[in-house]
Amino acid sequence: MPAKLPWLRGVFPALVTPFTKDEEVDEAALRALVRHLMPHVDGFVPCGTTGEFPYMTPDEQKRVIAIVADEVAGRKPIIAGTGAAGTKETILLARNAKEAGANACLVVTPFFLHPSDKGIYQHFYDVAMAVDIPIILYNIPQVVDAYLPRNVVEDLSDIPNIVGIKDSSGNLTYTMEILEMVQGRIDVFIGHDEVVLPALAGGCTGMILASANVYPEVWQKVYAAVQEGRIEEARALQRSVQKLSRIFCRYGGGLAVKQALNMMGIPVGQARRPLKVGGSLIHEDRAEIQLELERLGKIAPAEDPYAPPAGPLAGRFGALGISADQVKAASLRVGTGAAGAEPENVQIDLVAGPKDGIVGEVFALQLTYPRHGYEALTTILEPNLTVRPSTLIVPTAELKNLRQANMIYGPTQAAVARAIVDALEDGTIPQAAMDTHVMLVQASVHPKALDRHALYQAVLAAAGAAIRQAFGANR
Amino acid sequence: MSKKPEWFKGIFPALVTPFTKDDRVDEAAYRELIRYVLPHVNGIVPCGTTGEFVYMLEDERKRAIEIALDEVNGRVPVVAGTAYPSTRETVKMTAWARDAGVTAALVAAPYYLKPSFNEVYDHYDALNKLGVPLILYNIPQCAGTHYQWWTTEGMAYLDNVVGIKDSSGDMPYLMAVFEKVRGKIGIFTGHDEIVPAALAMGADGAILASANVIPDVWQTIYKAVLSGDLATAQTLMARIQRFVRILARQGPTQAVKEALQLLGLPIGDSRHPMIKGDAFRREDYEEVRGVLEELGKIPPRPMTYHLYAGAPGVQGQFPKPPAAPSEVRDMTLLVGEGFAGPPFSELAHVDLLIGRKDGPVGKAIERALAEPRPGHELRIVFERPRTLLVPTVTVRTKKQAEMVYEHAAGGVIMALEALVKDGTLPAALLDDIVLIANVFVHPGASNRWRVRINNFKAMKAATRKALEGRPTLDELIAEKESARHPFRYAP
Numbered sequence: 001m002p003a004k005l006p007w008l009r010g011v012f013p014a015l016v017t018p019f020t021k022d023e024e025v026d027e028a029a030l031r032a033l034v035r036h037l038m039p040h041v042d043g044f045v046p047c048g049t050t051g052e053f054p055y056m057t058p059d060e061q062k063r064v065i066a067i068v069a070d071e072v073a074g075r076k077p078i079i080a081g082t083g084a085a086g087t088k089e090t091i092l093l094a095r096n097a098k099e100a101g102a103n104a105c106l107v108v109t110p111f112f113l114h115p116s117d118k119g120i121y122q123h124f125y126d127v128a129m130a131v132d133i134p135i136i137l138y139n140i141p142q143v144v145d146a147y148l149p150r151n152v153v154e155d156l157s158d159i160p161n162i163v164g165i166k167d168s169s170g171n172l173t174y175t176m177e178i179l180e181m182v183q184g185r186i187d188v189f190i191g192h193d194e195v196v197l198p199a200l201a202g203g204c205t206g207m208i209l210a211s212a213n214v215y216p217e218v219w220q221k222v223y224a225a226v227q228e229g230r231i232e233e234a235r236a237l238q239r240s241v242q243k244l245s246r247i248f249c250r251y252g253g254g255l256a257v258k259q260a261l262n263m264m265g266i267p268v269g270q271a272r273r274p275l276k277v278g279g280s281l282i283h284e285d286r287a288e289i290q291l292e293l294e295r296l297g298k299i300a301p302a303e304d305p306y307a308p309p310a311g312p313l314a315g316r317f318g319a320l321g322i323s324a325d326q327v328k329a330a331s332l333r334v335g336t337g338a339a340g341a342e343p344e345n346v347q348i349d350l351v352a353g354p355k356d357g358i359v360g361e362v363f364a365l366q367l368t369y370p371r372h373g374y375e376a377l378t379t380i381l382e383p384n385l386t387v388r389p390s391t392l393i394v395p396t397a398e399l400k401n402l403r404q405a406n407m408i409y410g411p412t413q414a415a416v417a418r419a420i421v422d423a424l425e426d427g428t429i430p431q432a433a434m435d436t437h438v439m440l441v442q443a444s445v446h447p448k449a450l451d452r453h454a455l456y457q458a459v460l461a462a463a464g465a466a467i468r469q470a471f472g473a474n475r
Numbered sequence: 476m477s478k479k480p481e482w483f484k485g486i487f488p489a490l491v492t493p494f495t496k497d498d499r500v501d502e503a504a505y506r507e508l509i510r511y512v513l514p515h516v517n518g519i520v521p522c523g524t525t526g527e528f529v530y531m532l533e534d535e536r537k538r539a540i541e542i543a544l545d546e547v548n549g550r551v552p553v554v555a556g557t558a559y560p561s562t563r564e565t566v567k568m569t570a571w572a573r574d575a576g577v578t579a580a581l582v583a584a585p586y587y588l589k590p591s592f593n594e595v596y597d598h599y600d601a602l603n604k605l606g607v608p609l610i611l612y613n614i615p616q617c618a619g620t621h622y623q624w625w626t627t628e629g630m631a632y633l634d635n636v637v638g639i640k641d642s643s644g645d646m647p648y649l650m651a652v653f654e655k656v657r658g659k660i661g662i663f664t665g666h667d668e669i670v671p672a673a674l675a676m677g678a679d680g681a682i683l684a685s686a687n688v689i690p691d692v693w694q695t696i697y698k699a700v701l702s703g704d705l706a707t708a709q710t711l712m713a714r715i716q717r718f719v720r721i722l723a724r725q726g727p728t729q730a731v732k733e734a735l736q737l738l739g740l741p742i743g744d745s746r747h748p749m750i751k752g753d754a755f756r757r758e759d760y761e762e763v764r765g766v767l768e769e770l771g772k773i774p775p776r777p778m779t780y781h782l783y784a785g786a787p788g789v790q791g792q793f794p795k796p797p798a799a800p801s802e803v804r805d806m807t808l809l810v811g812e813g814f815a816g817p818p819f820s821e822l823a824h825v826d827l828l829i830g831r832k833d834g835p836v837g838k839a840i841e842r843a844l845a846e847p848r849p850g851h852e853l854r855i856v857f858e859r860p861r862t863l864l865v866p867t868v869t870v871r872t873k874k875q876a877e878m879v880y881e882h883a884a885g886g887v888i889m890a891l892e893a894l895v896k897d898g899t900l901p902a903a904l905l906d907d908i909v910l911i912a913n914v915f916v917h918p919g920a921s922n923r924w925r926v927r928i929n930n931f932k933a934m935k936a937a938t939r940k941a942l943e944g945r946p947t948l949d950e951l952i953a954e955k956e957s958a959r960h961p962f963r964y965a966p
Contacts, residue, residue, distance in 0.1 A: 243965060251966075283919065284966070355834075355835065356807050356808070356835070360807065360835040361838060364830070364835040364838070364911065368865055368913075369843065370851070370867060370869070372869045375867060378810065381958035382958045382959055383757075383824065383960075383961065384756070384814045385958055386810070388948075388951075410960060411960075414958070417958075418955055421955040424951070438808065438810075452964055
């Protein structure tokens with residue numbers, strides 16, 4: 001029966017490993033990160049999955065652990081990642097970790113080749129026997145491509161220096177099974193940011209998380225709230241970081257966390273190759289991280305006023321090259337609509353006309369001269385499902401990042417398309433117009449819009465109103 | 476002792492079941508389909524997976540089998556699908572099929588609930604007592620149960636089990652089946668993508684979804700392998716590989732039905748929840764059409780082009796399905812959209828304008844050439860018809876520039892060459908019409924060849940869609956509820 005470690009509870013960040021531009025370990029940045037996190041955490045985990053351990057040499061890992069130990073100076077415990085595919089290297093790494101000042105080791109299920117139950121047991125047993133440091137088992141099937149079998153965990157829990165298991169699977173049936181199998185002999189930590197609350201409620205005693213680099217204080221509050229039985233409060237807190245936690249967990253791990261820290265003014269550089277922004281973490285999601293951090297108060301929001309076109313409707317299409325006089329002279333159909341609550345408030349201004357007139361000309365020009373930040377989009381229900389009358393959507397405010405662009409080419413585009421098809425179906429737009437007319441939609445979407453569902457509904461209402469005004473009987 | 480029947484060899488189409496607009500088994504269309512495939516096949520399979528047996532009531536399944544038996548009238552064997560999840564229902568249906576006169580029953584592994592392998596064995600043991608020849612049917616993609624080789628081996632010793640159809644596509648499994656039961660029972664592959672490989676290893680034949688559409692091609696491949704002419708088999712397979720990959724993977728029931736519609740067979744659509752534009756995506760439709768054109772299955776059909784409403788018509792022709800329109804009424808400004816992927820980073824999205832030289836599209840091109848904008852290079856990439864390439868996303872890096880002006884442009888040019896060659900863009904109009912191709916290349920694109928190919932596909936589809944007026948109002952209304960814009964939802 002192992003002796004439990006009294007300090008093994010609470011919130012542990014799986015530290016990212018800062019790298020310099022030439023991909024060397026950045027000691028100063030690592031120290032700064034540790035200092036930043038110190039007040040909010042119960043300990044540190046260098047060289048975990050988030051720390052890109054498979055991309056580091058044994059010497060680099062040892063050095064990273066030593067830097068963290070030196071910076072922490074005994075104030076908090078250190079659990080060092082010492083996983084490797086083979087047993088021999090794992091033992092080497094664990095010995096290194098102890099020398100470097102770690103208080104425990106986190107040992108991942110052996111990866112790449114896939115030993116069966118007996119080989120996995122023997123791996124952990126051999127490591128435990130070979131080193132004089134407490135060991136925490138580590139289940140993370142997303143990257144290992146295999147679960148740490150529960151029967152093996154049950155047996156390993158009898159080995160004196162195996163003191164815990166971190167479960168990053170996010171599979172709560174597995175977590176509950178492990179809690180049942182080990183019967184309190186070892187501590188079970190949750191390692192999946194998206195299910196922290198249910199795991200704690202189920203009996204986990206702490207967490208090792210990628211996102212604890214970014215919002216450890218939120219997790220401290222969740223931890224305290226669960227300990228004290230305030231489940232409603234814990235739920236609200238978990239909900240507040242759910243989307244960001246999902247992005248961290250699923251799109252590049254340390255790569256995504258590094259983007260967040262860099263945005264927060266804690267420079268940690270980039271991930272080592274082959275991971276890169278634009279790959280595992282797409283640019284759109286990077287932009288989403290920024291907005292979520294603004295919402296959490298982690299970074300100051302950029303000032304981005306919402307200023308939809310005002311004044312007489314016929315005069316609102318000047319930016320497209322259609323003057324009020326031309327609207328009148330050609331008897332163009334125009335309509336406007338506004339809907340939604342801030343920041344998902346929108347205004348839709350629409351002008352429709354025959355293909356061989358001014359609207360047709362502007363339509364062609366908009367696709368020929370895309371203005372940066374104001375690129376026109378054709379209106380589609382989904383890709384390969386274009387609506388007619390052919391309609392271009394042009395934003396009225398500059399799109400400053402891909403997330404803002406995403407609000408236009410996602411929910412806005414889909415909602416305008418839906419409004420047009422609804423209007424065709426109920427006869428508001430005559431069927432003949434499908435082949436004879438084109439339309440231009442100026443979309444004013446609040447730059448801080450974030451709730452795509454609310455935005456879709458707002459655009460649907462506003463575009464519907466604009467179409468009714470343009471094509472309705474009383475125009 | 477071999478129980479392999481003499482008749483169990485060659486190409487068997489897993490027949491789709493045509494339904495009428497009011498959703499009943501369409502007997503006339505079913506008979507027409509059987510007449511279409513019959514000259515090229517060694518047998519037929521009503522009520523298989525492609526036949527949507529799981530979406531049919533007991534009476535409908537019986538009716539389909541009766542029609543198939545009647546239409547075939549003994550000329551080729553009829554292997555009828557008789558699977559249900561439970562042993563009780565499967566026994567009942569299989570006994571009925573025996574009495575109706577089927578040659579054999581094709582019985583998929585009991586599905587939905589996941590019985591253990593002794594239960595699976597007992598399931599077939601119960602069917603074995605009925606006295607009708609049985610074909611085992613391994614299709615883990617749908618049934619959720621993948622026979623183990625020892626399950627197959629054991630069941631092969633049941634008296635009335637005469638064959639197996641393996642649709643898993645799992646070649647190591649199939650190799651184990653050859654090792655254990657070759658010569659004892661007939662071995663068919665049911666996975667369209669690996670047919671020549673399976674035949675070369677000694678498979679007796681294939682039951683295929685795509686054999687509804689191209690039974691003749693399959694028959695040629697089958698005979699070529701049988702006669703040891705692997706070169707011919709490889710050449711033909713290369714021509715149809717992407718076609719059968721799409722049919723096998725992208726919702727085979729609707730995919731096969733749309734392919735048959737492209738040939739002009741009045742087949743109708745799948746029963747819900749399989750719907751148009753879903754698992755069988757619109758880009759798949761364009762691909763399938765392209766392959767059928769290459770195979771000569773979709774002949775050129777006339778199209779009349781009017782430069783403007785009321786202008787005299789210019790006659791042309793290009794390969795299109797019988798249901799496509801035969802007239803472009805006004806070429807002042809036609810808009811087409813083409814989307815091709817995956818992968819995400821290399822997907823292509825083309826917003827295409829086709830128009831008269833003296834109309835809005837021509838004017839936009841003239842202005843673009845007269846007023847170039849620094850940092851936003853527009854290029855004429857094709858002369859007849861004159862085509863302007865516009866990058867949707869502002870080009871900021873050298874890598875992006877290469878992707879847009881070399882690889883995406885290369886794809887657009889390939890498409891234009893193909894469209895001129897096949898007559899979609901008629902020779903008589905090449906000096907009167909102009910095109911603007913607004914191409915989206917994701918800034919994260921890396922795979923150069925995919926950028927090129929996806930832009931080829933997107934450009935070709937956009938042109939066809941612009942000229943043929945697709946999607947139609949009916950399609951838009953039918954799909955407005957189920958449409959799922961990929962960027963409409965939170966990450």
